[in-house]
Amino acid sequence: MTMYAPAQSADGRPLVELREVSRSYGQGGPPALAGVDLRVAAGECLAVLGPSGSGKSTLLHLIAGLDRPTGGSVTVDGLRVDRLGEAASARYRRSRIGLVFQFFQLLDDLTVVDNVLLPAQLAGLPRAEARRRAAELLERLGIARYAGTHPGRLSGGERQRVAVARALMNRPALLLADEPTGALDSAAGDGVRELLAGLNADGQTIVLVTHDLRLAAACATRTVELVDGRVVRDAGVAA
Ligand SMILES: Nc1ncnc2c1ncn2[C@@H]1O[C@H](COP(=O)(O)OP(=O)(O)OP(=O)(O)O)[C@@H](O)[C@H]1O
Numbered sequence: 001m002t003m004y005a006p007a008q009s010a011d012g013r014p015l016v017e018l019r020e021v022s023r024s025y026g027q028g029g030p031p032a033l034a035g036v037d038l039r040v041a042a043g044e045c046l047a048v049l050g051p052s053g054s055g056k057s058t059l060l061h062l063i064a065g066l067d068r069p070t071g072g073s074v075t076v077d078g079l080r081v082d083r084l085g086e087a088a089s090a091r092y093r094r095s096r097i098g099l100v101f102q103f104f105q106l107l108d109d110l111t112v113v114d115n116v117l118l119p120a121q122l123a124g125l126p127r128a129e130a131r132r133r134a135a136e137l138l139e140r141l142g143i144a145r146y147a148g149t150h151p152g153r154l155s156g157g158e159r160q161r162v163a164v165a166r167a168l169m170n171r172p173a174l175l176l177a178d179e180p181t182g183a184l185d186s187a188a189g190d191g192v193r194e195l196l197a198g199l200n201a202d203g204q205t206i207v208l209v210t211h212d213l214r215l216a217a218a219c220a221t222r223t224v225e226l227v228d229g230r231v232v233r234d235a236g237v238a239a
């Protein structure tokens with residue numbers, strides 16, 4: 001058993017494949033997603049745009065295995081994510097997915113470095129290797145000087161860097177981000193836009209959901225637009 005997935009699927013299959021995916025909440029309202037077909041290749045940075053309520057977060061949650069479709073299939077890195085039980089789903093997120101949210105979701109009782117170490121500890125990575133990796137990430141993301149600080153003392157932009165470091169700790173095949181600049185001012189947003197663009201340039205596959213057109217412009221190799229739970233536009237972004 002390998003605990004750590006390779007950085008990208010190497011056999012030409014799409015890393016992410018959604019087929020006819022729908023998600024209804026069964027209250028007679030319109031479905032959050034309706035018949036979405038989507039493939040993401042390794043190395044892409046896909047930005048999912050669309051108005052509020054169009055299903056963007058729902059889509060991200062389905063890819064992360066945090067929610068299940070009511071129809072269709074979700075395959076990531078060869079794994080039928082929509083069929084995983086609870087434990088396998090948690091293991092999948094731990095080993096193959098990095099998640100970044102609008103409001104960081106860091107643990108304020110832990111220091112920055114302990115926040116970043118947490119996913120590796122949960123995955124059982126040897127402590128020395130985990131420490132080495134965490135130090136490397138903090139350095140790369142420009143937050144090494146905050147290693148012993150508690151996240152509550154950092155700015156929004158710095159906190160989001162810590163959250164990205166944590167998300168990258170287990171070398172995920174796929175980084176998922178939901179409005180990663182949504183809570184940041186313009187300058188801090190610029191830093192995170194550059195950071196994500198740099199990670200993608202280094203080969204990290206990213207799917208991000210955002211209202212931030214500057215983020216899409218800075219980072220995305222392709223954008224899709226959702227309206228009322230359907231993909232209405234799918235376009236590469238000229239480099
Ligand atoms: N747990 C839930 N129960 C019922 N309806 C839900 C639930 N979660 C989402 N929805 C509905 O599904 C639709 C899509 O929601 P979603 O959160 O995916 O939109 P979004 O595009 O991320 O919006 P925003 O840009 O505001 O974050 C909305 O109409 C929403 O009300």
Ligand SMILES: [Mg+2]
Pocket residue numbers: 056057058
């Ligand atoms: Mg949302």
